[in-house]
Amino acid sequence: MSTIKKEMRKRKINSFMKSYKTNTMGLIGGGILTFFIIVSLLGPLVFPFDPMEFGQASDVLQPPSSNHILGTDDMGRDVFKNLLAGGRVSLMVGILATIISMLLGTTIGLMSGFLGKKTDMVLMRITDFFLVLPWLPLVLVLAAILGTSIWNIILVIGLTSWAGTARVVRSQTLSLKERPFIERVRAIGADDKTIIIRHILPNVFPLVFANTILVSAVAILSETTLSFLGLGDTTRASWGMMLHYAFQSGAASSGAYWYFLPPGICVVLVVLSFTFLGYAFDEILNPKLRRR
Amino acid sequence: MKKQYVFKKVLQSLVTIFFVIIFNYFLFRIMPGNPLAMIMRNPRASAEAIERTKELFGLGQPWYMQFFIYLGNLIQGDLGLSFIHKTPVVEVVWSRIMPTIIMVGLAQILSIVVGILMGVISAWKRGTKVDVIALSFSLITYSVPTFWLGIILIAVFSIGLRLFPTSGMLTPGKTFYDTLNMLKDYASHLFLPVLTLSLVLIGEYALTMRNTLLDVLTEDYMTTAKAKGFDDNYIIKKHAIPNAMLPMITLIAINMGLIIGGTIQIETIFSWPGLGRLMYEALNGRDYPLLQGIFLLITISVILANLIADITYSYLDPRVKS
Numbered sequence: 001m002s003t004i005k006k007e008m009r010k011r012k013i014n015s016f017m018k019s020y021k022t023n024t025m026g027l028i029g030g031g032i033l034t035f036f037i038i039v040s041l042l043g044p045l046v047f048p049f050d051p052m053e054f055g056q057a058s059d060v061l062q063p064p065s066s067n068h069i070l071g072t073d074d075m076g077r078d079v080f081k082n083l084l085a086g087g088r089v090s091l092m093v094g095i096l097a098t099i100i101s102m103l104l105g106t107t108i109g110l111m112s113g114f115l116g117k118k119t120d121m122v123l124m125r126i127t128d129f130f131l132v133l134p135w136l137p138l139v140l141v142l143a144a145i146l147g148t149s150i151w152n153i154i155l156v157i158g159l160t161s162w163a164g165t166a167r168v169v170r171s172q173t174l175s176l177k178e179r180p181f182i183e184r185v186r187a188i189g190a191d192d193k194t195i196i197i198r199h200i201l202p203n204v205f206p207l208v209f210a211n212t213i214l215v216s217a218v219a220i221l222s223e224t225t226l227s228f229l230g231l232g233d234t235t236r237a238s239w240g241m242m243l244h245y246a247f248q249s250g251a252a253s254s255g256a257y258w259y260f261l262p263p264g265i266c267v268v269l270v271v272l273s274f275t276f277l278g279y280a281f282d283e284i285l286n287p288k289l290r291r292r
Numbered sequence: 293m294k295k296q297y298v299f300k301k302v303l304q305s306l307v308t309i310f311f312v313i314i315f316n317y318f319l320f321r322i323m324p325g326n327p328l329a330m331i332m333r334n335p336r337a338s339a340e341a342i343e344r345t346k347e348l349f350g351l352g353q354p355w356y357m358q359f360f361i362y363l364g365n366l367i368q369g370d371l372g373l374s375f376i377h378k379t380p381v382v383e384v385v386w387s388r389i390m391p392t393i394i395m396v397g398l399a400q401i402l403s404i405v406v407g408i409l410m411g412v413i414s415a416w417k418r419g420t421k422v423d424v425i426a427l428s429f430s431l432i433t434y435s436v437p438t439f440w441l442g443i444i445l446i447a448v449f450s451i452g453l454r455l456f457p458t459s460g461m462l463t464p465g466k467t468f469y470d471t472l473n474m475l476k477d478y479a480s481h482l483f484l485p486v487l488t489l490s491l492v493l494i495g496e497y498a499l500t501m502r503n504t505l506l507d508v509l510t511e512d513y514m515t516t517a518k519a520k521g522f523d524d525n526y527i528i529k530k531h532a533i534p535n536a537m538l539p540m541i542t543l544i545a546i547n548m549g550l551i552i553g554g555t556i557q558i559e560t561i562f563s564w565p566g567l568g569r570l571m572y573e574a575l576n577g578r579d580y581p582l583l584q585g586i587f588l589l590i591t592i593s594v595i596l597a598n599l600i601a602d603i604t605y606s607y608l609d610p611r612v613k614s
Contacts (some may be wrong), residue, residue, distance in 0.1 A: 005496065030611060128313060134594050136553030137571065141587050144575050145319065175428075224437050225557060230576050252447045253458065260447075264440040271435035279431075 005041050019284040026280025032273035036266070040087030049081040071258035073242070074249035082237050083262050089238035092272065093154055097219040100158025102165060102212040103149050108202070109169025111239055114177055114196055124170070130163040143231045150233040153226060157219045165211050172204045195280060209283035217274035224267050239263040297606055299494075305599040312591045315463035320584050331509030341581075342372045356415070370589070372581035376573065385567065391461060392566030396551055399486045403493035408540065411495065411501025419505065430495035438554045442488045442561035449484060456484050459563035485562045491537055492554050493547065500543050505536040524543060530553070538609050548594045 020026050062069045071079050112123040142156045176182065176202065185199055226232055227240025228247065246252070246260040366369070371381035414426040433441075450458040457463065461481050462474070508514065509532055517527045552568070559568035567586060576581040 018604055077495060077567070126350055129308060129315075130597060131310075131592075132550045132595055134549035134590055135554060136549070137587055137590050139584060140556070140575055142573070143321065144578065144583065221435075221437055225439065225553075228437070228439050229556070229572060231559065243437075243443075247439075247443065252443045253451055255447075255451065260440075264437065264444070267437055267440070268432070268435050272432065275435055 003247075016284060020280065023280045023284065025276045026284070029273040029276025029280060031173060032126070032269055033277065035269050036273070038088055039085060039090055041086030043109045044081075044088055046083055047078075047081045049078070049085040056285065061178040063256075071151055071256070073245060073259050075245070075250070078173040079242075079258060080112070083239070083266060085237040086115065086239040086242055086263060087266065087270075088224060089150065090240070093150065093157070093223040093238070094216045094270075094274070095156045097157035097161070097223075098212050098216040100155070101161040101215050102208060104158070104213075105162035105165025105212075106169050106201075106204070106208055107161065109166040110173055110196055113170040113173025114192070114200065120170075123166075127163045130160065131167070133160075135160060136222070136225065139226065140229065140231060143226055147234055148231050150236050153223055153231075157222050161215050161218060165208060165215065168211050169204050172207055173200055176200050176203055177215065197238045206247055206281075207286040210278055210285055213274055213281060217271045218280065220267065220271055220274070237266050244268075263277065294606060295430025298603055301602050301606075302601055305595050308356070308595050309592055313363070313366065314359075314590070316584060316591070317359060320580055338375075338378055340544050341375055341378065344373045348491060371585040374574075374582040375579040375601065376475050376577045376582065377493050379583050383591060384570065384582060385585055388565060388570045390566075391564060392555060392568060394553055395482060395485050395559075395566060396489065398482070399489035399493060402486065402550070403490040403497055403537060404540075404544070406490070407494045408537075410498035412505060412528075412533060414498060414502040415505035423502075426498060427428065429500070430499040433491055433495035434499075436492075437557075438488065438492050439557035439561050439583070442484070442558055445484050445488055457481050459561075460589050461565055472517060481564075483560075485564050487560050488561075489551070489554050493551065496550065497540070498546060501540060504539045505532055508532045508535045511535075538605065541605050541608070542601050545594075545597045548597045552590055 020030075052289060058064075071084065073079055108127065110122050112127075114118045138160055139156055142160070143153060145154045146156065177195075182195060182199060185195055188196075222239060223232075224240035224243065226242045227238055230244065232241045233236060234241070240263075242263040245258060246256070246263070249259075251257075251259040300404045301474065333507075341403065356405070369382055371385075371516065374384050376379050377384045404533075410426050410429075417423050446458050449455045457480060459481075462477050466477065514531060518530050522530075555566065555568035556571050557568070559566045560572040561571065571586050573579070574586060
């Protein structure tokens with residue numbers, strides 16, 4: 001039994017990899033993301049950065065030079081080093097918020113779809129409620145109330161972005177639980193917990209995966225926007241905080257392009273890579289799209 | 293049947309609005325301490341505002357009574373005093389609605405027209421260079437933080453080319469001798485904010501139009517139409533596009549959230565004196581009554597937009613029953 005299962009899983013992964021390798025969007029997205037993950041893991045080790053350490057007056061807003069390849073900001077800090085450190089913060093926010101959102105969305109979707117009846121009704125009402133609430137204002141208000149530490153920001157983004165995933169998981173669970181193989185497993189004597197964890201979860205996981213990759217993109221964008229609007233963690237050097245300081249110091253009107261362009265470009269590239277990956281996985285894993 | 297459906301939807305929306313009010317009420321009370329303590333901590337709160345808030349919240353009474361007092365005030369349109377402006381929240385909010393409606397309205401019209409056109413062309417020429425360019429445009433604008441796009445446009449058009457002013461609604465200190473001159477000045481201030489919001493929205497509309505059109509093209513009735521001998525042009529125009537337009541109605545409502553998010557950022561960047569800019573000011577001044585009022589207004593408008601979309605959809609699509 002278990003060898004058959006292993007063989008099937010191996011085959012599934014192989015066929016996924018085969019489709020992935022021919023998917024241009026997926027390859028570009030994967031490439032960019034891998035680059036950013038490696039750079040933000042290793043970069044700060046080679047070029048350490050402390051956001052609280054300000055430079056000399058003569059270092060303020062200097063254009064790129066051999067000393068500072070991307071110039072300096074209005075506090076005399078090195079933009080390139082800040083950029084490397086910022087990558088860490090932004091990716092961390094994106095990934096941790098996505099994990100919270102994925103866990104919540106999957107649990108609620110599974111429970112709603114599998115248990116049905118009243119549980120389904122209550123959970124879906126809550127889901128609809130979160131779907132209809134305008135997202136950015138909600139996140140802004142929550143962040144303003146809870147306080148602006150990086151952990152609060154992660155929590156707020158995670159707690160407000162699960163509704164879409166819950167919907168996808170629920171509809172998938174609903175169709176799965178009517179399939180004959182679930183009936184067979186139940187006839188052998190499996191209980192609900194086993195059925196959900198061993199048989200339904202592995203089948204909904206691919207779709208959850210495609211869905212949550214898009215959540216990561218939104219999470220990183222939200223952290224950037226939150227920080228830009230003055231609700232960021234001032235002790236962390238995220239890309240959003242860089243853009244916040246850049247705008248506050250009037251970098252755009254003084255022509256300090258080296259200050260406001262690099263963080264924005266990094267955000268765009270990382271978000272784009274997540275979006276590309278999300279679309280690619282959706283195309284590979286969603287049978288309805290393959291037909292087109 | 294249809295009446296029943298509409299009734300059900302209206303009822304559902306009312307229930308959701310009620311939940312939003314409860315949610316909004318408790319949201320602003322999860323702060324440590326009581327509301328008064330949080331207001332006292334705010335250096336901008338005047339003695340009058342504190343007194344007013346005390347009365348408004350019904351402090352000293354049991355929590356359920358406090359909720360009913362809040363509800364009663366709300367129904368009478370009393371949302372308390374703004375800390376920053378020291379005037380009733382309702383008045384402050386009201387004075388900022390028009391600029392936002394003008395900016396968002398223009399951007400919506402522009403982006404719906406351009407977005408639908410782009411989506412149709414993209415689906416029609418699926419897999420060609422045109423499609424790839426349109427698709428990349430959509431995905432890139434989706435990935436660009438709205439405020440950053442605004443900054444870039446300011447840097448290029450205002451600072452670099454000196455074509456448009458950087459911020460505000462009218463040039464400060466300028467006197468206008470006739471309306472035409474004033475309108476000209478207004479329009480030049482409006483141009484960049486509208487452009488920014490449109491750029492964000494066009495991609496969204498184009499992508500959805502493209503995808504629904506592609507979905508429609510795989511439906512069985514498309515094969516039937518082909519079998520009847522209609523040519524491709526005719527089928528796309530008369531069969532595919534009308535059917536693909538339906539989901540767009542829902543999208544326009546769903547997009548409300550996105551539009552509001554974009555508006556907050558754009559109005560902040562361009563100092564456009566609308567609701568988005570007001571929310572930014574309320575956030576940074578920790579003006580909780582004002583923030584609560586704006587949040588309530590935004591959520592209720594989103595729910596109403598969804599309701600209108602649902603009802604319109606049910607009349608346009610005969611397949612929707614109760």
